[in-house]
Amino acid sequence: MKKFSLARLFGAAVVLVAAPFSASLTAQTQLTQPNLAQPTLFIASRPVRAASLALPEAPKPHESGLAAVPPEGQGAAFLFAQSSSSSSQQAPPAAGPAPSPAAAPAAASAKQQEQNESEKELKQEEQQRLLGVVPNFSVVLNGQAVPLNGKQKWNLALHGVVDPFYFVWSFVYGGGESELTGSNSGYGWGAAGYFKRVGANYADNANGAIIGNALLPQLLHQDPRYFRMGTGPVKSRIWNAALSTVVCRGDNGKKQFNTSNVLGNYISGAISNAYYPADQRGIGQTLETGTEVTLFGALGGQMYEFAPDIIRIVFHRHQKTTPVASPAAPDALLPTATASH
Secondary structure (H helix, E strand, O other): OHHHHHHHHHHHHHHHHHHHHHHHHHHHHHHHOOOOOOHHHHHHHOOHHHHOOOOOOOOOOOOOOOOOOOOOOOHHHHHHHHHHHHHHHHOOOOOOOOOOOOHHHHHHHHHHHHHHHHHHHHHHHOOOEEOOOEEOOOEEOOOOOOOOOHHHHHHHHHHHHOOHHHHHHHHHHHHHHHHHHOOOHHHOOHHHHHHHHHHHHHHHHHHHHHHHHHHHHHHHOEOOOEEOOOOOOHHHHHHHHHHOOOEEEEOOOOEEEOHHHHHHHHHHHHHHHHOOOHHHOOHHHHHHHHHHHHHHHHHHHHHHHHHHHHHHHHHOOOOOOOOOOOOOOOOOOOHHHOOOO
């Protein structure tokens, strides 16, 4: 019994002496072993240098001044930012070819030169007259010309509208011929009826010029002038002149349907319902007038094409002309292209 008591006392003394060492060892073990219940919190709080021992070595950044090991306490967030920065450096945006600084000024200079050339040609055309009297403004005699811009088309049309010849023509043909033949009887007779006929004839010419030779050509990018052949077989010239009432040259230099001339004739006919007598109005009269004016345009094309030749033969005037491959449409400025109701 005494021995047993001494052994128990000896064991208790050993336990009391070893207890502090055991507590210290347990605390150190807890610090070196991860807490499996809270892995995320532990990784965030552990120094990254110790964690890197358990992870595979991260790839080194390409030519970057950043350290491969993130700073103390930033953890995975730093590694994600480092990876994004490396990806953006590896795929720089592709840059397209830089435009030539001289391209835009060169194009602007070429366009300005073209406009200057067309303005010069337009001034010459506005001086053209047959026998020095009849306007021949909308004919390209040599068959070659630079396209007109919108402003130039309007200038050409208005130049013909205000020309004195058409005022005289309206008084002589529009008023006098109508009085003699008795056409447009709804206007009555005497001075009042005469001036009404004069005004109606002039309005027909003005409407045809403004709508068919300025407004629609500008909107549809068509050239309102007639491009004269001047040379070649007579049969071919007659045929091309006749077709010019329905075929024109576009601003791009290609042949196309002459919408400006044909549609302009019908629009002008519709407008004439506002000033012609009541018995000469309506849809039927409008369609009839537009068709007549379009057909008369084929006859007007013959005058555009052959009048300079006839004048040269009769008066022995030698005029130099340059052939061209294709003619274009005549406009409605000449009296032959205007039909009264």
